[in-house]
Amino acid sequence: MHVISTDENQVFAAVQEWNQNDTYNLYISDTRGVYFTLALENVKSSRRLEGNVMIDLYEVAGIKGMFLANKKIDNQVKTFITYNKGRDWRLLQAPDTDLRGNPVRCLLPYCSLHLHLKVSENPYTSGNIASRDTAPSIIVASGNIGTELSDNDISMFVSSDAGNTWRQVNNVKHSLECQMKGRLSFDEGRSWSKYSFTSTPLFVDGVLGEPGEETLIMTVFGHFSHRSEWQLVKVDYKSIFDRRCAEEDYRPWQLHSQGEACIMGAKRIYRKRKSEKKCMQGKYAGAMASEPCVCTEADFDCDYGYERHTNGQCLPAFWYNPSSLSKDCSFGQSYLNSTGYRKVVSNNCTDGVREQYTAKPQQCPGKAPRGLxxxxxxxxxxxxxxxxxxxxxxxxxxxxxxxxxxxxxxxxxxxxxxxxxxxxxxxxxxxxxxxxxxxxxxxxxxxxxxxxxxxxxxTCPLEHVHLSLPFVTTKNKEVNATAVLWPSQVGTLTYIWWFGNNTEPLVTLEGSITFTFSVEGMNTITVQVSAGNTILQDTKTIAVYERFQSLRLSFSPNLDEYNPDIPEWRRDVSRVIKRALVEATSISSKHILVAVLSGLPTSAELFILPYHGTTGENKRTAEDLEQISEILIHKLNQNLVQFELKPGVRVLVHVAHLSAAPLVDLTPSHSGSAMLMLLSVVFVGLAVFVIYKFKRKIPGINVYAQMQNEKDQEMVSPVSQRESMPNVPQSELMSPEQLVDEKLDTRPIGK
Structure with a gap:
């Protein structure tokens, strides 16, 4: 929005609507500056080199309520004029003749006069249009005659009767200071006289006038050539005039609009210097007499919320409820009930239809509440x-x-x-x-x-997301993944799950999902949690094999002294343990995966993997995995696996108890849940130990394989936030589009 003026307790503003690019709508306010009504649509705008937006609207000096504006209609820019602050607009009538006296065939509304309304931002140069308070009837501007405003065939035009009629005074593209270069007019542009200010032709760059409306001194600055320095020429017009104008040198002139003398509710008569008198303006210049007119419908504009229809009446707009004006009104009080009209601000009309169109005081009605x-x-x-x-x-x-x-x-x-x-x-x-x-x-x-x-x-701010996931799983076995949050109670959340290289995610409202992998290999899972404007994510990798074995490891007690129980430390120590196992057993690192678990005392899970090449050759059988397991057990039992944590601190790696399933890595903030999980693992481990005591020669080994005639072993899933989790195969997971159509589960509100 751009404020054009704030004169007379009224705001004239230009607003760019959502569907406009290079145009603005003009709005004019009431005397309080609260309610605005539309004055003119689609006024042309332009952007200067400095980035400033200029609205093609010009306020004529010396005549209140008179504006010129360039409006865009069907991709054509046309110049309009108003004498009553935007209540009525009309096109400019083109001159009857051109410079040579030939008739100009220009018929309204198909052809009219169009003016460039840009005002110079530089105080030393003039713009394309000018008017003065001391000469209220005279307007000088550059423009063209035709169907629309153009940058071609530009001429200078002068109006001596405030825009009612115009004369063409020059057919060369000039700015106003160029007219002062060597030609002067004393009769409002009807005739011109040549004057020589310099002996050498001067290219004019700008004009600076002395302060005051009655100044007769002007400084012209420019250059003799493109390479010369600036030249200043001081012009004093006193020598041209031999006296000041007296009262008899002026004549009365009545402001009118196409013959209508009542403008803004009054007949205004100005004093104008007679065109044949060659004298300096005196104290009589611009003096005015005013006589109020009887109010007519033309003195009233549509009130806020009302629009003028084709029949000229102001009726409520489709979005406006006239009774809304009384919503702040209490029973027993009164308010002004609009008739749909309001008198144009600064309009001085009296009597006539004023009483009919003026808002009436009315008692506030008792109303039931509505529109809460x-x-x-x-x-x-x-x-x-x-x-x-x-x-x-x-x-x-x-x-x-x-x-x-x-x-x-x-x-x-x-x-x-x-x-x-x-x-x-x-x-x-x-x-x-x-x-x-x-x-x-x-x-x-x-x-x-x-x-x-x-x-x-x-909601409360989401600070951390941890994806709880097994390190290793078997093919075609259900796996549970849970997003563990800190803090745990955040509010309404959306979970976005990404699997491997899939380009389409799974979107859920629950923080835990169940899925299966049908292909062996390493798989990446990412979960993004959206909480308001915050999105956090965590990524984990899970190894999928047809069969694998696992072994629980423990360490000498001195390792606990250096365990900060954070994920970064566990990842680093896992790599050190793996390297120590490879060095002690000469087993390929591709068959070993070590994951240090959270909590104290420090423990880890050792996974023995059936790694094979991409071609499927050299695939390890169950017997091969058992052989690798025997080697590892043997080295561990002989205390041959150790590593140096820091100079002087060596840590021994031992075989611990049997583990029932691959465990998961939880964040320190959820160590309590991890302890509950470990306790459950101990009980499961005892049961499995009894079963395996008679089936395995090698103690401490847990074999994971898909058995044809046995009940499949159940993986220990990570700690969940809910007692029951959805069991959804990967092939049945919903897409984001399906999730929108799915009816949401009902959950307690405010709990």
Missing amino acids: RIITSDGKLTAEQGHNVTLMVQLEEGDVQRMIIQVDFGDGIAVSYVNLSSTEDGIKHVYQNVGIFRVTVQVANSLGLDSTVLYLHV
Whole structure:
């Protein structure tokens, strides 16, 4: 928005709507500057080199309410003029003859005069149009005659009667200072005289006038050639005039618009210097006499919310409810009921239809509340746990002073107010828990009631996401993945799951999913958690094989002294242990995967993998895995596997107890859940030990394989946030489009 003027307690503003690129709409306000009405649509704009936006609107000096504007119509720019602050606009009538006296065939509205309305930002140069308070009837501008404004065939035009008629004074493209270069006119451009200011032709760059409207001194600056320095020429017009103008040198001139003398509710008569008198302007220049006119419909514009129809009447716009003006009105008071019209600001008309068109005082009616709304002060549907949220109650109509307002925040707290004015600054509330809260507002008076609901999402900032996932799994076995959050209670979340190189993610509202892998190899899983404007993610890699074996490892107690129990340390130590196993056993590193588990005492899971090449050759059988396991067990039992943690600190690696399944790595913040998991593993391990005691010669080995005639072993899934998790095969996972169509599960609100 650009403010054009703020004269006479009224704002003239240009606003660019959503569907406009190089045009603006002109709006004019009431005397309070609160309510605006449309004055003119699609006014042309341009952007200067400095980035400033210039609106093609020009206010004529010396005549209040008179403007010129360039409007874009069907990709053509045309010049319009108004004498009553935008209430009425019309095209400019082209001159009857050209410079040579030949008739100009230009018929309205197909052909008219168009002017360039750009005003210079440089105080030393003039623009394309000029007018002065001391010469209210004279306008000098550059433009062209035709169907639209053009940069070709530009001429200079002068109006001596405030834009009613125009004369062409030059057919060469000149700025105003160029006209001062060597030609002068004393009769409003009807005739020109040549004057020589310099002995050598001067290229004029700018003109600077002395302060004051009656100055007769002008400084012209320019250069004799493109390579010469600037030259300053001071021109004093005193020698041209031999006297100041007296009263008899002036004649009365009445302002009019196409013959209509009543403009802005008055007949205004100005004093103009007679064109044949060659004298300096005196104190009589611009002096004016004014006589009020009887008010007519032309003195009134459409009021706020009303639009002028083809029949000339101002009727309510489709979006406006005239009764809304009384919504702040209490029973027993009065308000001004608009007739759909308002007198143009600064209009001086009297009597006539003024009483008919002026707003009438009316008693405030008793109304039941209607159009109740509740929104947050920032317009969002979210709030942060533990912080103030401001709720705004809005009502289209109703007796605001005689009603009771009840607000239920949905968290067990409710408040009441005796009138709507007490809630003007908003209703503040602090939610102590996260969730979706149903905020209910009810407004009632003796005539009725209204209610509305707002569903507010209260969240707290999400700080960390950890993807809980087994390190290794068997092919075609169900695997559970869980996104563990910190803090655990955040609010409404969306989970986006990415599997390997898939280009389309899985979107869920639950933080845990179950899936299967049908192909052996390394697979990457990424989970992104969206909480409001925050998105965090974690990525894990899981190895998938048809069969593998695992072994639990323990360490000498001195390792616990240096265990900070953080993921980064566990990853580094896992690599060190793997390197120590490879050095002690000469087994290829491709067959070994080590994962240090969280918590104390320090322990790790050793996975023996059936690695094979991409061609499938040299694939390890179950017997091969057992042979590798025997070698590892033998070296570990002989204390041959050790590593140096730091100078002077050596750590021994031992065989621990039997593990029932590959375990998962949890963050330190969830070590309590990890301990519960470990306890469950101990009980499962004892049961498996009894079974395997009679089936395996080598103690401490857990074999994972897909058995044809046996019940498949069950993997120990990571700790879940819910007691039961969805069991969804990978082939049945929903796509984002399917998720939108799926009916959401009902969950408690505000809990």
